[in-house]
Amino acid sequence: MNIENYINQIVRDAKSASRRIATASTALKNTALDYIAEGINSSADFILTENKKDVLAAKQAGLSEAMIDRLSLTDKRINAMADGVRQIIHLADPVGEIIHGHTRPNGLQIKKIRTPIGVIVIIYESRPNVTADAAALCLKAGNAVILRGGKEAIHSNIALYKILTAALEKAGLDKNGIQLVEITEREAIDYLLTSDKYVDVVIPRGGEALIRTVVEKSTIPVIKHYKGVCHTYVDEFADLKIAEEVCFNAKVQRPATCNAMETMLVHENIAPVFLPKIAKRLVDSGVQLLGCKKTCTFLDTIKPATDEDYHNEYLDMVLNIKVVDSIDDAISHITKYGSGHSEAIITTNYSNALQFTGEVDAAAVYVNASTRFTDGYEFGMGAEIGISTDKLHARGPMGLAELTSYKFVVFGNGQLRE
Amino acid sequence: MNIENYINQIVRDAKSASRRIATASTALKNTALDYIAEGINSSADFILTENKKDVLAAKQAGLSEAMIDRLSLTDKRINAMADGVRQIIHLADPVGEIIHGHTRPNGLQIKKIRTPIGVIVIIYESRPNVTADAAALCLKAGNAVILRGGKEAIHSNIALYKILTAALEKAGLDKNGIQLVEITEREAIDYLLTSDKYVDVVIPRGGEALIRTVVEKSTIPVIKHYKGVCHTYVDEFADLKIAEEVCFNAKVQRPATCNAMETMLVHENIAPVFLPKIAKRLVDSGVQLLGCKKTCTFLDTIKPATDEDYHNEYLDMVLNIKVVDSIDDAISHITKYGSGHSEAIITTNYSNALQFTGEVDAAAVYVNASTRFTDGYEFGMGAEIGISTDKLHARGPMGLAELTSYKFVVFGNGQLRE
Structure with missing residues (x-):
């Protein structure tokens, strides 16, 4: 033929x-x-x-x-x-x-x-x-x-x-x-x-x-959609209980999906309190952690993350952690390493919620919820044919x-x- | 450099x-x-x-x-x-x-x-x-x-x-x-x-x-948008005065534009009455006419149109004319030769208007109006960056x-x- x-x-x-x-x-x-x-x-x-x-x-x-x-x-x-x-x-x-x-x-x-x-x-x-x-x-x-x-x-x-x-x-x-x-x-x-x-x-x-x-x-x-390198930014004004549950869900609930979290960004002001707690829970569930220099000072048993690691879509039980010094620092990281799929902020601060949803350029931007929700069924569209990270015709589910x-x-x- | x-x-x-x-x-x-x-x-x-x-x-x-x-x-x-x-x-x-x-x-x-x-x-x-x-x-x-x-x-x-x-x-x-x-x-x-x-x-x-x-x-x-090969179909139930004015406008008002008419389709039942009149007016304005066999029997001085001619975007004072035996015949011609830009039917028949607007696959489909209206300003959008004949993201102005x-x-x- x-x-x-x-x-x-x-x-x-x-x-x-x-x-x-x-x-x-x-x-x-x-x-x-x-x-x-x-x-x-x-x-x-x-x-x-x-x-x-x-x-x-x-x-x-x-x-x-x-x-x-x-x-x-x-x-x-x-x-x-x-x-x-x-x-x-x-x-x-x-x-x-x-x-x-x-x-x-x-x-x-x-x-x-x-x-x-x-x-x-x-x-x-x-x-x-x-x-x-x-x-x-x-x-x-x-x-x-x-x-x-x-x-x-x-x-x-x-x-x-x-x-x-x-x-x-x-x-x-x-x-x-x-x-x-x-x-x-x-x-x-x-x-x-x-x-x-x-x-x-x-x-x-x-x-x-x-x-x-x-x-x-x-x-x-x-x-x-090429890939989903999704971030959750835990703001200095985060409700730490919500932060812990949402980050855990975003990473562990189904790590092989494109809307799972690959990097967690944590504001330095809450890092000393938040990081040890979430890290223990993640490690106990089998997640391998990689961290920036500052993260390593809080969690001494984890491996350092390379620049390459921040680009990775692991689709697996692996997570990068980076400590940032401001919301601007977090948004800059997402702008550089994000794939335009799903990004979340955990905060109780109104201005920071507005700034994050306004400035982050992604198909779905969340406040106080798991990135795992980026999905046709979850958005109420019924079935989906896929998720677009393009900006033309269709974006998101x-x-x-x-x-x-x-x-x-x-x-x-x-x-x-x- | x-x-x-x-x-x-x-x-x-x-x-x-x-x-x-x-x-x-x-x-x-x-x-x-x-x-x-x-x-x-x-x-x-x-x-x-x-x-x-x-x-x-x-x-x-x-x-x-x-x-x-x-x-x-x-x-x-x-x-x-x-x-x-x-x-x-x-x-x-x-x-x-x-x-x-x-x-x-x-x-x-x-x-x-x-x-x-x-x-x-x-x-x-x-x-x-x-x-x-x-x-x-x-x-x-x-x-x-x-x-x-x-x-x-x-x-x-x-x-x-x-x-x-x-x-x-x-x-x-x-x-x-x-x-x-x-x-x-x-x-x-x-x-x-x-x-x-x-x-x-x-x-x-x-x-x-x-x-x-x-x-x-x-x-x-x-x-x-690749090109505009736009048609006007004059139905057997057309108001012939409207048909004449709209066809003349679609061809002559600004022939170099992508929304100008390149082929006029005429139902055989009204061709004997309609064709000589519109042809005279077009020719008097300097339009060169090409026609199908049947058209040539009504208008003996015009040149025969080839299959290639029906694909042409003249952007000039040239017009193909084709006599069709039904609205289905007209829609088939448009499906084959149209570029998906702008297509019009002239009719007073409700069912035919619905059939034409339903079945013709183009960015803009008109009933009783000139295809020349496909334009951002004319559609009330203000300025336009262009016209799309794509089906994704944006179609039309x-x-x-x-x-x-x-x-x-x-x-x-x-x-x-x-």
Whole structure:
């Protein structure tokens, strides 16, 4: 098979299917989603059989335990996948919302109306649950989607893909509205990323290297987040009980996520009281601590942090600690090392709360709460397709509304430009 | 001078300046804008002297009359430039708008607040008025801007740049908030387009070739419009008087603009009555007509249109005419040949108006009005930085709000993720 022709056919078919899906009623889209959920449940055995092939190959290839765990499906995980799709049925359809409208002095009625984006490409690693999840979100927002999952999950993805397209057909929608790239050659990605005539946006999900490659190669707009180097700044006016609980939660509750804290900044005035207490609790929970020189004077058993360490997204039970001499010092550190994801201040001081939320440039800025809340569900958006650290189109958690565009519809009665 | 180092310094300085501008008060930004307008007026002679150098060089290089006209400044044009900046003072400051806010069941108060984007690069051709205009818009929206104008306007741009930075300094803002690339080597653009660590968005303004190059080379998000191939569809249920006036306006009022009509689609039922009348009026005004086979049976003196012609953005007194047999036929033609800019239907039929505005996928879709209205001023947004045919971030006219992003500010009192 010629890979270029193969991808060319996929993107053309997606563009063509996108027109029908864009104008499909909410009821029709929900029917298709219901068939998808039903199909996942009723084909659980088939999905498990296919998934076993992937898991076996991954073990033979010597992939890490963590990778194999992400790849592996169980009855419980398959049920959760179907339930995730059912939750999307209950979310409000964003398409058709009149975002804004006004009448001009010449009588033109201008309405800004929410529309689907069109064709979305999702490039992701070997997590089969993303296949169902991303397809369902794109469908609900009226988009056609092209899925390109990691090659380690190819059998699982093809199994899910059969269920997805069967559901579209059963609902009377064009099955090309959801397509999977069924070949694993990397070249396929290159052709996808330059199909700007047919594809409207690319959303890569995965490690920083994958995302950088996508950004460099793509002639299509990309929405992305590189990494989450999140900070919590414990101000001199912090409620130390809140500070301890929030910092502990931000680091320990689920360290492998992009909104987990990687560096804790502590004002020097409260460091002598606060640091020993929080450090003990973190260390007791298995967190490895790295600290600046001043931190090391308070906690003599910890390792010194290097400049490089402050750039790290550990995604693990490791934490940098730095003592700062002012809120400005804290904000400067965040400006230099932060990734624009989620940043928090713990304070009881009104001015400092305002200064921090005003000056810190990140997708989400918190006062007295855990950075772990940066998440579509937690923000009340329902499901999310990902989190953007870009400043364009969408920033922060991206739900259904972020999978849409808009158009201006203008009603006149013969107005002419003068 | 090492070009890479030169650009590197510019983008770093811009990033650094952007922080102060992002939090500058509306009053301060307006003061700077006022100084810019004042500076343009009081330095008119200096600007004219520098502009003459560009115009002379352009004539010696044998540039077209149209190019030289766009490049040339006069007292009147300099006044218009200053007035344009003054108008931006009167526009509402978009920064700080609370776009949306809600309180979660756990008590977290989540506010979505409008913020500047950060650092914007504008790449444009040899129109010195863009220099003042783009700088003023970016400044008002709280962004730092890096300007890269066409090399033919370099003296004019440097003259304006001196006025712009002097105004920033006089107002007490970092002069690096507005920077001009003062070297004309194309290599400078390559370095700009890969400075993704410092630049948040690139807005190219100019011909399709320039824009394609920017899209291919850039690792920074680009907002663009390639071209405007705009249609007006005269439905079988059209009010023919409105149809005639609107089509004439859309083609003739200013044919060199991206929102002018390039192809007129006419329903076959009204073609025998409508076509001869509108054709005569267009031809009498100097419009050259190209037509499909059916059109040629009604208008025997016109040239046949090729498939290629339907893709053309003439920007000139040339018009394609095509007779269609249904509204579906019209929408199919627009789907195939349209550039997603501005499309109009002329009809008195309610269902057809709904179908057309629902199914046509373009930034602006009109019923009974001229496509020439797609413009920031005409839409009531005030000044515009350009028109986007992208579906991400901004679609259609881009005013101040489209030069902003947002962040989520979350107020809590110790909430933890469970």
